[in-house]
Amino acid sequence: MEGEANAVSKAAHKTLKLVGEDLEKLGFNKSVARIYEYVNTISPMLAKVSKGEADDTVKSACREASEILIQLIAPMMPHLAEACWSELNCEGMVANAAWPQFNPDLVAENSFTYPVQINGKRRGELTIAVDADKETIEKAVLALDFVADKINGQPVRKLIVVPKRIVNIVI
Known part of the structure; x- marks a missing residue:
């Protein structure tokens, strides 16, 4: 409680x-x-x-x-x-x-919710600590279930992280 x-x-x-x-x-x-x-x-x-x-x-x-x-x-x-x-x-x-x-x-906000796009289309969100660095965000995004399902083993050409804005994955 x-x-x-x-x-x-x-x-x-x-x-x-x-x-x-x-x-x-x-x-x-x-x-x-x-x-x-x-x-x-x-x-x-x-x-x-x-x-x-x-x-x-x-x-x-x-x-x-x-x-x-x-x-x-x-x-x-x-x-x-x-x-x-x-x-x-x-x-x-x-x-x-x-x-x-x-x-x-x-x-004070301790976390931030990033919208996650795959090929320019929003697919979900990632909530992570505000002070997380780029590498941590990238690892967390790639570990998301909906990202893994959408990528389906294809190589990621680009993973773009705009701090405190958005994450975009290009496959």
């Missing part, structure tokens, strides 16, 4: 960072889209909490995630945010609460 709590916290802080940046640029539509995505991410955990199937760490993470969600919607839906804020028995008004600060450790 600790992994679930960590996933909820990561989603909350990542969304907090992104929505904060969007609001500073007056990007309300983008903010709303990110909030929808965030709600879809945390909903399964909130359901577990409401059913009583969550441990204390998940409950705590969901409480924090809910408070952050309320603060994220407050600039766009102040009346709803105030009603939700009082339901959670939070002190004062959400409008007077300080904007929450995201935790940089929870926002």
